[in-house]
Amino acid sequence: MILVLDAGNTNIVLGLYEGKELIADWRLSTDPIRTADEYGIQVIQLFLQNKLDPSDVEGVIISSVVPNIMYSIEHMILKYFEVKPIIVGPGVKTGINIKYDNPKEVGADRIVNAVSAHEIYKKPLIIIDFGTATTFCAVTAAGDYLGGTICPGIKISSDALFQRAAKLPRVELIKPNTVICKNTVSSMQAGIIYGYGGLVDCIVNNIKKEMNDLGEKDAFVVATGGLAKLISEEAKTIDVIDPFLTLEGLRLIYEKNREQNF
Known part of the structure; x- marks a missing residue:
């Protein structure tokens, strides 16, 4: 499964894909003072409530327009999913x-x-x-x-x-x-x-x-x-x-x- 995150100024939108199928999507409020653990607890709870196993996530990609939350989001992914996320930015192939x-x-x-x-x-x-x-x-x-x-x-x-x-x-x-x-x-x-x-x-x-x-x-x-x-x-x-x-x-x-x- 692939976890995708779009971090905006108001909300963080998450989607979980199995192949090309979007099997779950969630929305969290963007909070620059929230820690990696606080984000992690929220996201893991969303998985569990939907009877999904976080260990099945094999890849993560993040886009963000909010630089001051990226430390917490990246470390949340590394700690709770044990995956190095791809960050959309310079050097990432887009085809555009x-x-x-x-x-x-x-x-x-x-x-x-x-x-x-x-x-x-x-x-x-x-x-x-x-x-x-x-x-x-x-x-x-x-x-x-x-x-x-x-x-x-x-x-x-x-x-x-x-x-x-x-x-x-x-x-x-x-x-x-x-x-x-x-x-x-x-x-x-x-x-x-x-x-x-x-x-x-x-x-x-x-x-x-x-x-x-x-x-x-x-x-x-x-x-x-x-x-x-x-x-x-x-x-x-x-x-x-x-x-x-x-x-x-x-x-x-x-x-x-x-x-x-x-």
């Missing part, structure tokens, strides 16, 4: 050609998503990841990572409204039926959800125009992340939602680099 000014600046999660989507769809792509930040990535049919856009995530935007406006409450992220709302909570929800849908469509349409100019016609739009489904109900440019895009990308990168673990 990064066209960024400085390739080292590209978040590991964005590369992992690009690998996964390119392998699955084999066409010009725009990949949207609704995480702590929302990222838009442009990938050619040949697998060139062109770059993209980063904007504040939906929850960040919602929290900023609550924190900076004294009379506005924190609201649940659900879509009201109308844009002309008759109470403060619904008004905020409409602004966040409908507004974010418009943001997504505007950015996607502009990326499509730039890709068309490069000969990458009719880019296919793939969305992932916890709030992808909610926003896709309003954003008209999203073609498909793939909640396991990142986990599948990690599995694919592991397969390209598995000799590092042997």
Whole structure:
């Protein structure tokens, strides 16, 4: 079995693969002060609750955009699984050609998503990841990572409204039926959800125009992340939602680099 971990600013998402089949997935909160043992106890307990044997894990791969938790995560893997993990970063084979000014600046999660989507769809792509930040990535049919856009995530935007406006409450992220709302909570929800849908469509349409100019016609739009489904109900440019895009990308990168673990 292969254990894959994607460490984001808000959550750590874990997946367990048997061959090409995802047999379990979990989500933990990202906590920079948590120790290797604390993470280890949590992860081992997840295995046991699902009647899975941690000793069956033969390989581990990690992507992270949170450097200050990597010491704990790496040592957790070494101590509790007795495996040296592959860390997505410079020197790891991905099959993606990064066209960024400085390739080292590209978040590991964005590369992992690009690998996964390119392998699955084999066409010009725009990949949207609704995480702590929302990222838009442009990938050619040949697998060139062109770059993209980063904007504040939906929850960040919602929290900023609550924190900076004294009379506005924190609201649940659900879509009201109308844009002309008759109470403060619904008004905020409409602004966040409908507004974010418009943001997504505007950015996607502009990326499509730039890709068309490069000969990458009719880019296919793939969305992932916890709030992808909610926003896709309003954003008209999203073609498909793939909640396991990142986990599948990690599995694919592991397969390209598995000799590092042997």
